[in-house]
Amino acid sequence: MASIMKRGDSYSVRYKYKDHSGKPCEGWESFKTRKEAQERKITVEKELLDGTFLVPDTMTVEEMLYKWIPIQSTKHKWSPKTYTQSVAMVQNLIVPYIGKRKVQELRTYDIEKFYATLAKTPCGQYVHGVKQDLSKKQKKRLLSSTSIHEVHTLLKTAFSYAVEWDLIHKIPLPRDAPKVNIEERTIWDEKTMLAALQTIENPALHLAVHMSMVLSLREGEILGLQPSDLNFDAADGRGTISVSKTMQRANKDALEKLDPNQVYHTFPDRREGSKSSLILKKPKTKKSNRVLYMTKPLKEELQAWLEKLKQDEQNAPEKYSNCGQLFRLPDGLPIAPELLTKWYRLWRAEHPEFEQIVFHGLRHSSATYQLLQSDGDFKSVQGNTGHATASVLMDTYAHTQDKPRLELTEKIEANFYSQDLTPAAPQPRQNEKPAATKISGKEILEAIRLMDADERRELTRALFA
Missing domain, CATH: 3.30.160 (Double Stranded RNA Binding Domain)
Structure with missing residues (x-):
């Protein structure tokens, strides 16, 4: 007591x-x-x-998060990218502000204040947990609402573990998550995509952009392809591409702490002392494993590219190191994601006539075009894009339904307001039969008694006719 x-x-x-x-x-x-x-x-x-007494505990938010990350990453088989991003979020967006607070003393009001602080915080204020000296221009670029929402999502999951660990009775987060200001994606229409493709001279970049535009492939999926993934005879000669791997640059620290079964292959470092490695890993979701159909121009370009790879190896066999990837440098080494991005940015800088979009924007442009071409057949397009569910695709590309909705509005406008409300004049009824009259049997007998002889004969003929 x-x-x-x-x-x-x-x-x-x-x-x-x-x-x-x-x-x-x-x-x-x-x-x-x-x-x-x-x-x-x-x-x-x-x-x-x-038995609901909460055992006093001095564990801080920082201690709780670093205890939670290894458990969560192992349980949900995080990719190296997800692990690195989550650790960076904890180091730079959470620990500097509430990391020293005791978990049991944290209240919803404290989290609300924390979110308000983040909304006024410049991007890059902390790097690896160390506060940076920012220029006036850098200080004007504040954290996005998406970043704050991601912090909320991470904390919600982490604090749910704290409840399971009997550290706290309930999660101290606000009932409503921070609102996300969704900005419309910048995309190209089909004419812009084709015009842009025709200006690209770098063969590797041209092929990569072509595949993203036509097949809605992610950058890592394109670079993760191998020649064995191409089947030019499949689908009655149309040709197919099997997507089952993705290439990614990952921190070595993250690789050491994650499930090695997630990684198919680690490429040798090109520089000594590198803190990151180029890897081939499992794709983003199960739906990302898919088979895509080639267009005829893409098939011809792929065949020409394979011939180029053979020629490169024949030109310098002693210097050629075949990495096994479809996208290779002239020396046979893999084309890394950062190199493809660099080539794309250089091309973009040389062609200001096109509205600037990132490489991933080509995938969004392609998915939008496919949805418009298929009259909104989300399920079929999902098979091409590899989104986890059709609902994710619908949420991401809801703007593609603007055209049919606009057409529906035009139909309503044309029909609703043009209705003729003038009362119609009564039309004469032709060949209309008289309405049946209900009479009793007694009334029928009385009517027969009142008939004369001729009327009775006519009635008799009618009854036996």
């Missing part, structure tokens, strides 16, 4: 409990008034009795 002791001007509530290991412990809490102490005494005794 608990007791109250007066200590100077304050009152202490003392009680005994057992910690997580079952060891007997003694706790006390101080209050300014006896009334507050009495209320806490009653609460503590009730919690000790029904």
Whole structure:
């Protein structure tokens, strides 16, 4: 049971409990008034009795998060990219602000204040947990609402573990997640895509852009392809491409802490002391494993590219190191994602006539075009894009439904407001049969009695006709 002791001007509530290991412990809490102490005494005794007493713990938010990350990453088989991004989020967006706070002392109000602080925080304020000196221009570029929402999502999951660990009774996050200001994606229409493709002179970049535009492939999926993934005779000679791997640049620290079964192959480092490695890994989702159909021009370009690879190897066999990838440099080494991005940016800088979009924007442009061409057949397009579910595709590309919705509005406008509300003149009824009259049998007999001889004969003929 608990007791109250007066200590100077304050009152202490003392009680005994057992910690997580079952060891007997003694706790006390101080209050300014006896009334507050009495209320806490009653609460503590009730919690000790029904087993809801929260064992005092000094674990900080920082300690809790770094305990949670290895568990979560192993349980959900995080990719190296997800692991690196999550650690960076904890280091740079959470720990500097609430990392030293005790988990049990954190309240919803504190998290609300934290989100408000992030909304005024410049991008890159902390790097690897170290505060950076930013220029005036850099300070004007604040964290996006998406970044703050991602922090909320991470904390929500982490604090749910804290509840399971009996650190806290409930998650101290606000009921409503921070709002995300969704900006419309910049995409190209089909004419712009084709015009842009025709200006690219770099053969490797041309092929990569072509595949992204026609097949909605991700950058890592394109670079993860191998010659064995191409089947020019499949689908009655149309040709297919099997997508089952993706290429990614990953931090070595992340690779050491993650499930090695996620990685198919690690390419040799090109520089000594490199902190990252180029890897081939499992694709983003199960739906990302898919078979795509070639267009005739793409098939011809792929065949020409394979001939080029053979020629490169024949030109310098002693210097050629075949990495096994479809996209290779003239020396046979793999084309890394950062190199493809560099080539694309150089091309983009040389062609300001096209609205600037990132390489991934080609995939969005392609998916949008496919949805418009298929009259909104999300399921079929999902098979090409590799999105986890059709609903994800629908949420991402809802703007493709603007055209049919606009056409529907035009039909409503044309028909609804043009209705003729003038009362129609009554039309004469032709060949209309008289309505049936209901009469009783007694009335029929009375009518027959009143008939003359001729009328009765006519009635008899009608009955036996």
